[in-house]
Amino acid sequence: MKRFLAQWFLFLFTAFTVSVSRAQVSTKIIKSSEAILVDGKASEAIWKKSEGLGVLKDEGDDAFVNFEGQNPGQFIQYYPYDTSLAETQTRFALAYDEKFLYAFFVCENRNNEKPYVIQSLKRDFSVTNTDAVVLTISPFNDGQNGFSFGVTPFNSQREGSVENGGGFGVSTAWDQVWYSATRRYNNCWVAEMAIPLNSIRFNPGETHWGFNVARFDFKNNEVSCCARVPRNFNVSSLVFCDSMEFDGGLVAKKAKNFAFIPYVSGIGSQGAQVNQIKPSSLTDPVTANPKVGFDAKLALSRSLNLDITMNPDFAQVDVDVQQVNLTRYSLFFPERRQFFIENSDLFANFGFRQIRPFFSRRIGLGPNGRPVPILGGVRMSGKLGSNLRIGAMNITTQSQDLGTLGVLPGVNYTVLSAQKKVFSASNVAMILVHDQKIGELVEFRDRNGNWSKTGDYNTVAGTEFNLLTKSNLWAGKGFVQKSFYPGLGASDGYAHATWLRYRSLNWTGIWNHEYVSKEFSARSGFVPRTDNFDPISGKIIKYDYWRLEPMITYNYYPKRNAVVNHFGLVASNSSYYDSSFHGTESESEVGLDVNFQNSSMFHVSFDHSYYDLFLPFDPLNEGKYFFGKYEWTALHTEFTSNNRKPLSGFVEASYGGYFMGNKYEFGGNLSYRVKGLGKRKLPLLLFNANWNHINVVMSDSQTSAINLIGFKTEYSINTNTYLTGFLQYNTQSEKMNVNVRFQWRYRPMSDFFLVYSQNYDQFQSVLPNRNAYLGASYRTLAAKWVYWFN
Numbered sequence: 001m002k003r004f005l006a007q008w009f010l011f012l013f014t015a016f017t018v019s020v021s022r023a024q025v026s027t028k029i030i031k032s033s034e035a036i037l038v039d040g041k042a043s044e045a046i047w048k049k050s051e052g053l054g055v056l057k058d059e060g061d062d063a064f065v066n067f068e069g070q071n072p073g074q075f076i077q078y079y080p081y082d083t084s085l086a087e088t089q090t091r092f093a094l095a096y097d098e099k100f101l102y103a104f105f106v107c108e109n110r111n112n113e114k115p116y117v118i119q120s121l122k123r124d125f126s127v128t129n130t131d132a133v134v135l136t137i138s139p140f141n142d143g144q145n146g147f148s149f150g151v152t153p154f155n156s157q158r159e160g161s162v163e164n165g166g167g168f169g170v171s172t173a174w175d176q177v178w179y180s181a182t183r184r185y186n187n188c189w190v191a192e193m194a195i196p197l198n199s200i201r202f203n204p205g206e207t208h209w210g211f212n213v214a215r216f217d218f219k220n221n222e223v224s225c226c227a228r229v230p231r232n233f234n235v236s237s238l239v240f241c242d243s244m245e246f247d248g249g250l251v252a253k254k255a256k257n258f259a260f261i262p263y264v265s266g267i268g269s270q271g272a273q274v275n276q277i278k279p280s281s282l283t284d285p286v287t288a289n290p291k292v293g294f295d296a297k298l299a300l301s302r303s304l305n306l307d308i309t310m311n312p313d314f315a316q317v318d319v320d321v322q323q324v325n326l327t328r329y330s331l332f333f334p335e336r337r338q339f340f341i342e343n344s345d346l347f348a349n350f351g352f353r354q355i356r357p358f359f360s361r362r363i364g365l366g367p368n369g370r371p372v373p374i375l376g377g378v379r380m381s382g383k384l385g386s387n388l389r390i391g392a393m394n395i396t397t398q399s400q401d402l403g404t405l406g407v408l409p410g411v412n413y414t415v416l417s418a419q420k421k422v423f424s425a426s427n428v429a430m431i432l433v434h435d436q437k438i439g440e441l442v443e444f445r446d447r448n449g450n451w452s453k454t455g456d457y458n459t460v461a462g463t464e465f466n467l468l469t470k471s472n473l474w475a476g477k478g479f480v481q482k483s484f485y486p487g488l489g490a491s492d493g494y495a496h497a498t499w500l501r502y503r504s505l506n507w508t509g510i511w512n513h514e515y516v517s518k519e520f521s522a523r524s525g526f527v528p529r530t531d532n533f534d535p536i537s538g539k540i541i542k543y544d545y546w547r548l549e550p551m552i553t554y555n556y557y558p559k560r561n562a563v564v565n566h567f568g569l570v571a572s573n574s575s576y577y578d579s580s581f582h583g584t585e586s587e588s589e590v591g592l593d594v595n596f597q598n599s600s601m602f603h604v605s606f607d608h609s610y611y612d613l614f615l616p617f618d619p620l621n622e623g624k625y626f627f628g629k630y631e632w633t634a635l636h637t638e639f640t641s642n643n644r645k646p647l648s649g650f651v652e653a654s655y656g657g658y659f660m661g662n663k664y665e666f667g668g669n670l671s672y673r674v675k676g677l678g679k680r681k682l683p684l685l686l687f688n689a690n691w692n693h694i695n696v697v698m699s700d701s702q703t704s705a706i707n708l709i710g711f712k713t714e715y716s717i718n719t720n721t722y723l724t725g726f727l728q729y730n731t732q733s734e735k736m737n738v739n740v741r742f743q744w745r746y747r748p749m750s751d752f753f754l755v756y757s758q759n760y761d762q763f764q765s766v767l768p769n770r771n772a773y774l775g776a777s778y779r780t781l782a783a784k785w786v787y788w789f790n
Helices: 002-014
Strands: 026-031 076-079 090-096 100-108 132-138 146-151 157-162 179-184 188-196 208-217 222-225 242-246 258-271 287-299 304-310 374-384 388-397 410-422 426-438 443-445 451-453 457-468 474-484 494-503 507-516 532-534 539-541 545-548 551-556 564-577 583-596 601-617 626-640 647-658 661-675 683-698 703-718 721-730 735-747 750-763 773-786
Touching: 090 208, 100 132, 100 208, 132 157, 146 179, 146 188, 532 601, 601 647
Parallel strands: 026 090, 026 242
Antiparallel strands: 076 222, 090 100, 100 188, 132 146, 132 208, 146 157, 179 188, 208 222, 208 242, 258 287, 258 773, 287 304, 304 374, 374 388, 388 410, 410 426, 426 457, 443 451, 457 474, 474 494, 494 507, 507 545, 507 551, 532 539, 545 564, 551 564, 564 583, 583 601, 601 626, 626 647, 647 661, 661 683, 683 703, 703 721, 721 735, 735 750, 750 773
8 A cells, every 4th residue: 555655756857847848928017106096997098008908099989999000908709709809809907016016907898789698697607608897816916825706897896716726716705805896888897906916925026927808798608818728727727827027016105904803793593493383383482693703804914814703703694505415425615604604725725525524514513513703713825935834723612511412522623734746736744633522521422313412523644736837738646644543553544545536628638546544544634435334233334445537538629610619538437445345436538528519418328327336325305215235227308408598508417227117317597687777788687597406216116306406596785785595495305495685795705694594394283184284393594794995
């Protein structure tokens, strides 16, 4: 085993690090000597004399800029092709002073009679189906981390952090204060941005930043960039950035760099008795739960930040989208809480998706998802110098009496991490995660239902290498993690894995292996496959497992095809093995993808499944257990319509075997945008409905059906005020949830929320000859006020 690990790490460190370099184009940006008012008018002298913008003329609705003639900053297409100049022009200019980085964009509006493609006015819009212009910056110019700021023609804002080189896109969970203004003319729309230098991390005195500008013009079915990005890579990839050169160097004015974010919240709730006659009779008294707390951000330097939280309100104002779970393991839900967001990759991205040594949603949640009070915490993260990033966090939860489950002790969590850049855009990293139960030595039931004692600890130490070549052709990861807890031997409790990807325009090849020993335990992480529930004994059984996952894809791009953008052929396999390399699970796929020029997509695949169940498994939760070997095939199809249209949708269907029977599945999603009246035609309403139906017919002709139904309505009053209604019904869990949320952003990063939620559960009637019914079980009305002092 040690020889195997050594060979893989040697392979990742030494192979494929030589790549073809891409020459950066340097753009010099001038320091403004006058104050710049962010109003979208370009009235300041620095904009008027900018060569990148051309001649600006503000004449009401008439032409704002003359696009005729040669543009020195001509954009290059990213979609539908990536080898020609953009058909819709975009011009921009950059400037700065001691407080802000400024940007001004002039976006040509061809086909003026057609409306802009806008899904809603909400913040953090998706750039995959919305007209926008986006500025991506990499202050350390390291090809690894950066920031993204985008705006639509109607001034909806979007900001996010770029992690892992941007190969997987932008995380919009990161929020900051910045300013923008837009104006719309007949032949163009313009956008002006002012990004406070206090909002981003950088090295003082730096003369060069990496940057790119992406223009999303879905009205004309085109995406373009100022620095060419091959279309087989993500448009946010940092290795393709150009360089902005600060005239005289960037010396930001020293100002207070401290944000204080207090909140006041109140929740009124009412529950129901389980054995009740009327299904909507909430009989419990109303309880109130007021809370006061704060978050704070302190810049220790221009590149290092300290987060502080006291009595935080970690309630989710967004509802987790329900999922149908036909697997034997837990599902993963994303983190949205402010305290954990900035530089989250320094804590959350270690390991793989199903081998995470740290998963922040473990903090603040007890058994059965019960909220646990958090006393407070501190978190430091950022960069030391040009090549070293560090992270440190400590947070403590309060003990809680759970009645028959015992006393849940308080826990102190500590996480330390470091990441060192090597080669052009790769890095080596280390992490240490430690949680220590505190309080009296009492017994309690943990999340697995096992009795544990306070005073024990769990520690995970890990190291990994993340590979990214300058050409972006090769990417990979290799890691080793080790658990430490009472009674564990020195040679036990390991997990390791490697992932390597080669991606060119036509070919993509991926190799992945994972190994987790049964002694490996990441109590503060997410490792679902080590815990196997035995329904007969009611205990958790732990096993070693291996996973091997090869995949190969071939993409064919027809030349100037009016209908099809590209075809894709894919073959993949994901197989699990026990410690003796006996196969326990395998999923194989051979598929075809067709991506059309109008953004619609079609997929068809033949899937093969093999399971050797070593424990009884009841996938439908109906008391029908499967055990032993099963094998089947299935046909799966998907179609996504043109999402630029007001009415768009997605539909999928599959049919094939399923253990000792057959399963057919049908699902879909339908969205409709309703625009307002008048000249502006703002996108006011968005209706969304989804349905997922699974029907299983067993060999004894018994039929089981699962339905997941959801409806969502968004009403955009303006870019700062939204009303959202959400309904989810899941027949697998026999639950329904109704949620209505009002959000008013009354100043940058300061919000007022009003949320009403009502849950419905399956009840057994106390009356004779009455079937179970869906009745109201719990409802809450919550108000929250947040103010960002900066």
